[in-house]
Amino acid sequence: MGEMNDSPEAVSSATPSAEVRRVVVANQLGLHARPAGKLAQAAQNFKASISIVCEEQEVDAKSILDILTLAAAQGSALDLKASGEDARLALDSLEALFRAKFGEER
Secondary structure, X not given: OHHHHOOHHHHHOOOOOOEEEEEEOOOOOOOOHHHHHHHHHHHOOOOOEXXXXXXXXXXXXXXXXXXXXXXXXXXXXXXXXXXOOOHHHHHHHHHHHHHOHHHOOO
16 A cells, blocks of 8 residues: 555646746737737647636636737736646746737837
8 A cells, every 4th residue: 555655646647736927018008909819829839728817807828819808908917827838938938928018119
């Protein structure tokens, strides 16, 4: 019985906790169609499960329509949540989009 408790399989089957990153929408027009599309497209490049939380609402970051339902205006604080093998890389990539204002000047 002692072998079961020390089994590496028992440890590896545990679900990893989600990584969370706080970002702020900086572009003047908020998270409108163009940045929402860039965000969803970037999220789709990763295997991780990625969501965006705005106040009480949590949506799939890989869906442009879900992102648009957030109606996140300039100054909105959002939490990016990711879990899976490339979660940290995914959050680094998405956070960079927010920091660069999705390539928009304002």
